[in-house]
Amino acid sequence: MNIQKLTLGYVQTNTYFIDSPSGLIVIDPCIATPQDYDAVCEMVQDKPIVAILLTHGHFDHIAGVDHLMQENTILYISDKDKDYLVNPQLNGSWMIQENLMINATPTIINSNKIEVDSFTFKVIETPGHTHGSVAFLLDKHCFIGDFIMDGSIGRTDLEGGSSLEMRNSLITFKKRFENKKISLYPGHGSISQFSDELKHNPYLSKR
Template sequence: MSLLKCDFRVVGPIQTNCYFLYREDTKECLIIDPGYEADKIEAYVQKKQLHVAGILLTHGHFDHITAADEVRKKFQTKIYASGKEKELMADPRMNVSVMMGESVSLKADVWLEDGQELEMLGETMRCILTPGHTGGGMCFYFPKACMLFSGDTLFQESVGRTDFPTGSSRELIRSVREKLLVLPEAVRVYPGHGLMTTIRDEQMFNPYAVQ
């Protein structure tokens, strides 16, 4: 039985879900997509008395990464992201932070590969490269906990947009159908925006699931 629990806070102007995945016993925690409002993120960690073990980024758009460096420095931890997202994360035009009048450039401490497995919070985490919303988008799957953090690849009955740099609608649909909807039906899906869903519900109700 998994000891992992998940909570979230909605942050920033695009209402991004920033997740806190933590163990009930050790209080070790992963922060997923700290897009904005580092103070709100810090307050949650302190209130729950969590120990931050790392930061996971599903992709490099500004609304998912803007507070990441501040959070990294605050908790003296590492940022993990897809190796194929290096250029986009570093380029304010590509990560569309310039659209918000900002200039965000970020480099991860650990660059991840498709299919790579890491021990995180005492469980195995599998990295699933899901190009489409961005060229290097990555989902994080915890099989024992039956949890998938899907970023902006898969939403409840929808998928992410593909009209920003490195986006591709063809690649996105392929990623959703061939890499995510083949996971066990009971897997809970935690998207970058909106409500939680399950693989079963998306297989049944997501219009992009139809072959």
């Protein structure tokens, strides 16, 4: 499986590109500058964008959506975060003095899996960073958004965040995956192994 990462935007957000039989699957596209746009175009080239998957609705994870949408592209987001796409107060773009509103119409995630081409992504609810935060598990690759990061977790003090929801999500995720080998692909920072996070991440090792 070919997975590539670009780190883009004002807050160094990770955008992931997965080769599929029909083109590319993109997770959390961030395009904030002309340099970001050029880097993404070089990555995409002339490949069709089959689907865009959003782990949550903050501006740095959705800013590239309209740039990448094509006629047959399907945009997926949780129902609880769909309003972030059109509300700068919710998506946080007001903090960088922009009013980001996505024009593309999303497909709401309404089950625990998404099938794209020959791939099946398991959808894991991870509320805490936002109410509608989700992770996408593809085989042993977990695209985790701003839920768990290398040695840390996502902040809970933004619109829609909840420290209680985050705590419960961490407990649930740990119980589900503590005996499984999975790689975590976070929204910021380095890719890591969940087994390493259990040992060294203070937000997980104490739970």
